[in-house]
Amino acid sequence: MKQWLAIIALASTLFISSMAQAACKHEGACSQSCTLGPHFVSPKDGDTVSSEILVKMGIKGMKVHKAGDLIEGTGHHHLIIDGGYVAENEVVPADEKHIHFGKGQTETIINLKPGKHTLTLQFADGHHQSYGKIMSRTINITVK
Numbered sequence: 001m002k003q004w005l006a007i008i009a010l011a012s013t014l015f016i017s018s019m020a021q022a023a024c025k026h027e028g029a030c031s032q033s034c035t036l037g038p039h040f041v042s043p044k045d046g047d048t049v050s051s052e053i054l055v056k057m058g059i060k061g062m063k064v065h066k067a068g069d070l071i072e073g074t075g076h077h078h079l080i081i082d083g084g085y086v087a088e089n090e091v092v093p094a095d096e097k098h099i100h101f102g103k104g105q106t107e108t109i110i111n112l113k114p115g116k117h118t119l120t121l122q123f124a125d126g127h128h129q130s131y132g133k134i135m136s137r138t139i140n141i142t143v144k
């Protein structure tokens with residue numbers, strides 16, 4: 001009987017510690033993706049990549065919806081190359097450095113020259129009006 005108690009105690013200790021470990025791992029993996037706002041699924045901050053880059057975009061706390069419809073809690077991604085976030089309520093420019101994903105796309109391929117670059121994700125509403133810094137994310141990458 002004592003043996004069983006010891007086994008149960010040991011098992012529950014193991015269970016609790018593995019739960020705690022899982023929680024830690026979860027937090028580690030979440031440093032970017034669990035914060036509200038957009039995040040890069042790929043590439044990651046600090047990555048060295050080749051000139052053709054597959055960019056995958058994620059969002060937490062809002063839903064992706066195509067441009068044109070103004071629906072609260074929704075919007076679409078914008079990828080800004082070597083530029084910062086767009087201030088709240090300002091319309092995201094449309095040029096070669098500000099790419100709109102008005103169809104609701106969450107991935108794209110871009111080509112960049114070798115060197116250091118920043119990539120910024122900016123989430124904006126159906127009229128391309130920025131949700132501001134809180135709904136942006138900037139990473140640094142090096143293109144080899």
Ligand SMILES: [Cu+2]
Binds near residue numbers: 067077101124128
């Ligand atoms: Cu847009």
